[in-house]
Amino acid sequence: MSDKIIAVEHLSKMYKLYDKPMDRLKESLGLSRKKNYKEHYALQDVSFQVSKGETVGIIGTNGSGKSTILKIITGVLNPTDGSVSVNGRISALLELGAGFNMEYSGLENVYLNGTMIGFSREEIDAKLDDILNFADIGEFIHQPVKTYSSGMFVRLAFAVAINIEPEILIVDEALSVGDVFFQAKCYRKFEEFKKMGRTILFVSHDLGSISKYCDRVILLNKGKKVAEGRPKEMVDLYKKILVGQDVSVIEEIEEEADKILDERQLDYEHDSEIWKKYMLINPELQSYGDGRAEIVDFGIFDEEGKITNTVYKMQNFTLRMKIKFNKKIINPIFAFSLKDLKGTELTGTNTVIEKTETGTVLEGEVADISFTQKMRLQGGQYLLQLGCTGFEGNDDFVVYHRLYDICCIQVIADKTTVGYFDMDTRVNYAKGAVHE
Numbered sequence: 001m002s003d004k005i006i007a008v009e010h011l012s013k014m015y016k017l018y019d020k021p022m023d024r025l026k027e028s029l030g031l032s033r034k035k036n037y038k039e040h041y042a043l044q045d046v047s048f049q050v051s052k053g054e055t056v057g058i059i060g061t062n063g064s065g066k067s068t069i070l071k072i073i074t075g076v077l078n079p080t081d082g083s084v085s086v087n088g089r090i091s092a093l094l095e096l097g098a099g100f101n102m103e104y105s106g107l108e109n110v111y112l113n114g115t116m117i118g119f120s121r122e123e124i125d126a127k128l129d130d131i132l133n134f135a136d137i138g139e140f141i142h143q144p145v146k147t148y149s150s151g152m153f154v155r156l157a158f159a160v161a162i163n164i165e166p167e168i169l170i171v172d173e174a175l176s177v178g179d180v181f182f183q184a185k186c187y188r189k190f191e192e193f194k195k196m197g198r199t200i201l202f203v204s205h206d207l208g209s210i211s212k213y214c215d216r217v218i219l220l221n222k223g224k225k226v227a228e229g230r231p232k233e234m235v236d237l238y239k240k241i242l243v244g245q246d247v248s249v250i251e252e253i254e255e256e257a258d259k260i261l262d263e264r265q266l267d268y269e270h271d272s273e274i275w276k277k278y279m280l281i282n283p284e285l286q287s288y289g290d291g292r293a294e295i296v297d298f299g300i301f302d303e304e305g306k307i308t309n310t311v312y313k314m315q316n317f318t319l320r321m322k323i324k325f326n327k328k329i330i331n332p333i334f335a336f337s338l339k340d341l342k343g344t345e346l347t348g349t350n351t352v353i354e355k356t357e358t359g360t361v362l363e364g365e366v367a368d369i370s371f372t373q374k375m376r377l378q379g380g381q382y383l384l385q386l387g388c389t390g391f392e393g394n395d396d397f398v399v400y401h402r403l404y405d406i407c408c409i410q411v412i413a414d415k416t417t418v419g420y421f422d423m424d425t426r427v428n429y430a431k432g433a434v435h436e
């Protein structure tokens, strides 16, 4: 069909994983008769199409095959099986530095990139001002790109990719490297690009941008296409995959994406259920305290009471934890806080601030505390800390147990205001004739 600009048919990419380098050598020389490698499918039988003018997002956990698809579509990798047909000029922003010669200056790379996509020198000359203005890296344009910071790199790469006016723009996560102003500029360009009826295929872990910009989303898991559909549905399904990451439901999700939406009902409320096993926990979380109390379980719950790492902005969510007491404690304080990825504490509270009496807790008892609030932070990723502390003797502050950087809370926003918080502003506007 004429409006299909990209068609991916039964695409598979298999890597041979060898235990020993010698096995690889033997195999390549044809000296080995038995199979001494494991087959690893980065992609397995993936098919989808993209129509002209669509913005399609690809989401999935780390290693699900997103970059592999983009690399095959752009011709950087060959598939093991299946085919891709592309009906338009592609400009791609894959890994940082792909398509750049490190020894050349930024300017020389602009010409290198442009000619690789098929433009003549004169055509690039005509676009040069736009490219340089967009990149806005000043005199660095004359320096070899090996001296660039990753932010400068992505500025130049995006400036080339977008101003060269491709019919299809392919972006792999790269935008996350730039600062927020540059990101905003790129997203504005995305919108212009969409209005011009051009096609965009992009991979991102930023579910807010996926929800905002995509017409359709393809959800991958472990190299297979789980489902494709409207952004909100796919983001919700992805959240379920994230939650189910450590339990065996993952196979079910792969086989029956639709069914999973209704069928997988975990009894989170059941007291014997361990919540944290459904959370994506930071393997490097920090834990300390004197051991008199122990945070034995915790979970983040959305408005419907489902465990999740992902919260929609302006929706209520609950942080809940269970603390086991190994000694009798009088008036323990329970607390939580959220930090940004740079470590700045953005918000948090505790049972003293909230005037919640906790009384005396006896050895062997388990306390269950929950904090429910509206998510007002902007779209992005935040780190959760939980704690159980107190004051003893002469008002000495004691930490019974604290967990730092437990997990990442992803906030999904379809509107981003200025700064860290959204104050849920309501706007009234009127106009008319001036009254004398």
Ligand SMILES: Nc1ncnc2c1ncn2[C@@H]1O[C@H](COP(=O)(O)OP(=O)(O)OP(=O)(O)O)[C@@H](O)[C@H]1O
Binding pocket: 015, 040, 041, 042, 060, 061, 062, 063, 064, 065, 066, 067, 068, 069
């Ligand atoms: N050269 C390689 N040799 C072996 N395996 C590879 C190679 N390149 C990629 N893989 C594997 O292919 C799978 C898919 O990788 P890919 O980079 O496409 O995932 P991704 O979804 O883009 O992940 P991320 O979100 O982390 O960027 C992974 O399991 C990865 O380990």
